[in-house]
Amino acid sequence: MQTIHGGDIYRNRIQIDFSVNINPLGIPEEVKDALHQAVDVCMQYPDMEAEQLKEALSRKFCLPKTYFLPGNGASELFLGILHALKPKKVILPVPSFYGYAYTAKAVGSEVVCVPLKKEEDFLPGEELVLALQEDAELLFLANPNNPTGKLMKPAYLENVLEVCKEKKIYVVLDECFIEFCEKENSIVQRLSTYRNLLIVRAFTKIYAIPGVRLGYLMCSDKELLQKIRGQLPEWNLSVFAEAAGIACLQQQEYLKKTVEYVAAERKFLTEKLQNLGLQVILSDANFILFYSEKPLYEKLLQKGILIRDCKNFQGLSEGYYRVAVKSRRENEILEKAIGECIG
Missing domain, CATH: 3.90.1150.10 (Aspartate Aminotransferase, domain 1)
Incomplete structure (x- = not known):
């Protein structure tokens, strides 16, 4: 079956x-209200750059507005990243979300999988660091990982980021589930240190709005963000999505x-x-x-x-x-x- x-x-x-x-x-009641109110402006084109949403994200994370790129869900952002970078070789710990490999293969990248071991609680270890020595150009990581639900230790993640920075490997870090965690060991505040770090989050799961389709990318490399934005459709966010996102960030x-x-x-x-x-x-x-x-x-x-x-x-x-x-x-x-x- x-x-x-x-x-x-x-x-x-x-x-x-x-x-x-x-x-x-x-769904939070305030988000429902924002969606209802957005009906009044649905005869207008949405803001192509979603400036109000970027400003709300900037306030939430205390980071420059230029660090943020909203998208039509995390999946669109993953695809935009891969189209912009076109990495020849992508490293992927497994098991993990199938969308990473699907997206990489869609742009012609070779995907090298690094198995996570059950006896090590399905957490990445030295094998992943060794795999990064082999002319990789991009690494996919999830924190926490899906389907295991495991958070990486901050010290380990920092070590991986240092290795990738030295070897000029981009790191795409999926944090779509991190806001559910009690010990939210996000690396967001290290974005300015690692210009090769791209963090993706979504409103989908945490605010229970999968039908709205809304996510965002965080990166300190402004030129790279512009390059990725060039891979996304115009007006990829509806007025409903931006209104919902702004309301969500107040919850x-x-x-x-x-x-x-x-x-x-x-x-x-x-x-x-x-x-x-x-x-x-x-x-x-x-x-x-x-x-x-x-x-x-x-x-x-x-x-x-x-x-x-x-x-x-x-x-x-x-x-x-x-x-x-x-x-x-x-x-x-x-x-x-x-x-x-x-x-």
Whole structure:
């Protein structure tokens, strides 16, 4: 049976979707209000450079406005980066988000995969540093990683950045899930030190607005940002996207509540999965990777529950699954359903 993802729910009878990692608190009310109000200006063309959104990002991170490039979701920005740089060789730790390899291959890059080891908690180590010695031009990293949910230690990440700076290797760092983490060890404030560093974030997951399509790139190399901007379509952000983004950046209490809620539910769900005898990879994010000796995907689908079958992630074997951290009620339903499947 072909696995499906959250985007396919309309063709399937899914009652609870654990395959997409969206904030369980839902869209902030202020963001809904901003989207409604944007209707009044939808007869106007959007600002091609999204200046108001850049200013809001600048205030949030206390960085120059010129460091930011908004885009139509993280995927568009990844593609823009690769089209602008056209690296001959890309280094990619695996397992990781399939979009990195897809984007690199789309522009003709050779992709060299560096396997992450289960016995090392799927965290990158010395093997990755050694791989950077072989005439690489670009490195993809995610912090936290998807599907493992693991955060890299700041000292390790700094070491990798130093190696890449010395060897003139661009580092594309995906931080799309970092705002869910209790220990948000972002490297954003080091952007001025590493001009080869490109950090990508999205509003999609953390603010529960995947349908809006909005992300942003951060980099201290202004000329490079302009080059990447030249690879993106004109008016790639709608007035709705910019309005939603500006409203999202004001939701500090919502972010605090999200981190606390996700931490509590992640702990609850992790313990329940472990009690069922499943091998759980401890996560820092809003999703959990685990291994089951018994097949779960189709059985749960028959119960109206969709989870992410990870067998098509390079570096993972059959039996690995990823589930989003959702509400207590939904997490309890998942626990009960899995128990029935493996009991």
